[in-house]
Amino acid sequence: MNHRSVAPERKLYRPVMKWTWWLKKKSYLFFMVRELTSVFVAAFILLYAYELFLLSKGPQVYDLFQESLRSPVFLLFYVVAFLFALFHTFTWFGVLSKVQVVRLGKWTAPPALVTGSVLAGWVVVSIGVGWFFLTRH
Amino acid sequence: MYKKDRTEPFWWGMFSAGGMVAALLVPVHILIDGLAVPLGLVDSEILGYERMRELLTHPLFKLYLFVLLVPPLYHAAHRVRFSLYELGMREFRISMDVLCYGAAVAGTIGVAYLLLKVF
Amino acid sequence: MSDPTITLSVTRYRPEQEDEPVFQEYEIPYQDDWVVLDALNYVKDYVDGSVSYRWSCRMGVCGSCGVMVNGVPKLTCSTFLRDYYPGAIRIEPMANFPIVRDLVVDLDDFMEKLTAVKPWIIRDEEKPLSEGEYLQSPDELKEYKQFSMCINCTLCYAACPVYGLEDGFIGPAALALAHRYNLDSRDKGQDERAHVIASSEGIWECTFIGECSVVCPKGVDPAAAIQRTKVATTKDWFKSLVMPKGKSA
Numbered sequence: 001m002n003h004r005s006v007a008p009e010r011k012l013y014r015p016v017m018k019w020t021w022w023l024k025k026k027s028y029l030f031f032m033v034r035e036l037t038s039v040f041v042a043a044f045i046l047l048y049a050y051e052l053f054l055l056s057k058g059p060q061v062y063d064l065f066q067e068s069l070r071s072p073v074f075l076l077f078y079v080v081a082f083l084f085a086l087f088h089t090f091t092w093f094g095v096l097s098k099v100q101v102v103r104l105g106k107w108t109a110p111p112a113l114v115t116g117s118v119l120a121g122w123v124v125v126s127i128g129v130g131w132f133f134l135t136r137h
Numbered sequence: 138m139y140k141k142d143r144t145e146p147f148w149w150g151m152f153s154a155g156g157m158v159a160a161l162l163v164p165v166h167i168l169i170d171g172l173a174v175p176l177g178l179v180d181s182e183i184l185g186y187e188r189m190r191e192l193l194t195h196p197l198f199k200l201y202l203f204v205l206l207v208p209p210l211y212h213a214a215h216r217v218r219f220s221l222y223e224l225g226m227r228e229f230r231i232s233m234d235v236l237c238y239g240a241a242v243a244g245t246i247g248v249a250y251l252l253l254k255v256f
Numbered sequence: 257m258s259d260p261t262i263t264l265s266v267t268r269y270r271p272e273q274e275d276e277p278v279f280q281e282y283e284i285p286y287q288d289d290w291v292v293l294d295a296l297n298y299v300k301d302y303v304d305g306s307v308s309y310r311w312s313c314r315m316g317v318c319g320s321c322g323v324m325v326n327g328v329p330k331l332t333c334s335t336f337l338r339d340y341y342p343g344a345i346r347i348e349p350m351a352n353f354p355i356v357r358d359l360v361v362d363l364d365d366f367m368e369k370l371t372a373v374k375p376w377i378i379r380d381e382e383k384p385l386s387e388g389e390y391l392q393s394p395d396e397l398k399e400y401k402q403f404s405m406c407i408n409c410t411l412c413y414a415a416c417p418v419y420g421l422e423d424g425f426i427g428p429a430a431l432a433l434a435h436r437y438n439l440d441s442r443d444k445g446q447d448e449r450a451h452v453i454a455s456s457e458g459i460w461e462c463t464f465i466g467e468c469s470v471v472c473p474k475g476v477d478p479a480a481a482i483q484r485t486k487v488a489t490t491k492d493w494f495k496s497l498v499m500p501k502g503k504s505a
């Protein structure tokens with residue numbers, strides 16, 4: 001017999017969660033900042049795409065925009081965006097070992113090795129990209 | 138009562154791919170494009186008009202730019218979508234989803250058009 | 257010099273006399289080897305017999321005694337007073353659940369969700385007893401062992417903001433247990449569970465905040481279980497695009 005059908009009506013108290021829940025704990029705030037990084041990633045992409053668009057419009061327009069990138073507003077934006085991008089990189093690589101278990105036959109890679117390898121890979125890729133853009137003529 | 142969701146895996150897959158690309162490539166690009174060149178730390182000609190137009194004649198470079206610019210849009214769209222839920226916006230869920238992913242799709246079309254038709 | 261004391265601030269909710277929870281303070285003797293459960297039992301035995309709370313094994317294996325201690329989901333039997341002394345300790349019912357009375361919450365929602373993921377071995381055909389037991393190697397056991405340690409204490413639900421915002425979410429423990437059975441070599445129930453865990457109320461609600469794994473007293477790491485399920489489900493989805501007849505619906 002389902003005892004719920006004969007139990008007296010209970011008066012349950014249901015707490016309501018406020019939309020500011022993420023301000024209540026450091027770890028929740030960390031999470032929100034992590035999510036916020038994606039906005040700066042998107043902003044970087046839109047600006048880059050815009051630069052490509054200006055590139056198609058001719059040297060005067062493009063060079064004018066490159067000049068405007070030296071303004072304090074743009075520089076500040078890119079400094080902030082850089083910090084958020086780094087935050088994304090480190091938090092993303094930080095969780096990869098949880099998301100994907102790496103195996104070779106019977107051997108399972110320790111999480112620290114996975115994280116370390118991906119970070120090393122990132123450094124190599126970054127240097128590669130930097131080298132490509134900075135040295136090719 | 139519960140039904141396997143048929144579309145979420147796609148958006149999550151794109152979020153994942155975009156997150157990987159963003160993690161690997163965005164910091165160095167911001168460093169070069171947004172900081173090193175404008176600040177004069179490196180020769181501004183590396184991003185100059187002539188050089189960029191020359192690079193854009195190579196299909197591999199266009200492919201690289203497509204990978205750099207497109208998947209992270211889906212990463213951002215997915216994160217913004219769920220962040221809006223978590224900031225309390227649960228009404229108009231469908232409209233917000235369409236706006237987020239729609240923006241990513243629009244960006245994809247824009248970038249593809251630039252890389253394929255314009256250059 | 258008088259014996260040391262510590263103050264407990266305990267949520268009281270008596271539906272017959274109030275509409276909202278209130279706090280009641282109790283100053284009790286402090287002993288440095290006591291846990292919060294000892295303190296609550298002292299209150300119930302000597303100070304105020306009307307306080308209601310759940311507990312059982314008093315050693316961290318039954319999952320009964322979950323509460324919020326200073327805003328953090330904890331088992332009262334495993335939380336030492338000395339980590340808070342001399343400060344006051346605030347004891348509230350687990351977050352994100354309806355409150356029945358004082359520190360007792362209604363766990364029906366969790367029970368329904370746990371049942372929904374079918375946390376048992378599912379076979380296409382049961383082996384007859386005469387054929388003996390299902391054999392499993394130590395390596396096969398290792399695959400899922402960590403996720404089998406769940407004691408259903410629901411601290412992870414109390415920690416999960418997504419569950420707090422959206423109570424349709426199936427939640428960390430249920431999803432971790434589904435993963436435990438999906439990884440079990442004796443189990444054939446992946447497809448059956450997929451309808452539930454890969455629904456929009458399942459893994460896709462999770463945004464990997466990770467607090468569930470932080471508060472888990474048994475090291476289950478439900479967050480990892482959910483992310484791995486997302487990866488597996490996504491891989492299957494992309495595979496089924498290429499080979500439509502490969503996987504069943």
